[in-house]
Amino acid sequence: MAGLRFLSASIEFSAAMLMLYFGRIETAFQINALLSIVGPTVLMLVTALGLCGLAGKVSPTGMAMVVAGVALIFLGIRRF
Template sequence: MFFVTDKIVFAMALLRCISATIEMSAALLMLKFGRVETALKINAALAMVGPTVMVLVTTLGLVGIAGKVSLTKLGIIFSGVVLIFYGINRP
């Protein structure tokens, strides 16, 4: 189906597939338990998965382009990621 020659791209896609599997499993668990309290607990656990996967995938991407992009551009990309987290955590 897919032939990926770049190991970084494969690792990034694999992390996203794992994340999707975790999300789908959590949704099924919410349906299985059928209680709002339990669903909120499961959702709280998922709140840690999303940002962690984003950071890991972004890190892999930056490692993959490190030799191809100037240090200034890498700094700008890193600053963008920091600003995303800053914006998320602001009230």
């Protein structure tokens, strides 16, 4: 999980450096648009890894609550 977060941070930092390098708002906007794919993808992958790791250690009720919480996060993102 930490490795994926580190990879995500590296991509974000690289994008920020590219924005500074090009120094144009149009290019920065395009780079930022590409980053909109990275964030949700990393969120889903890290969440999936965490749930797989917790599967045998958490009670079924606890797991249902975690899954419901993740579902509410995605529902909130889609609605607002």
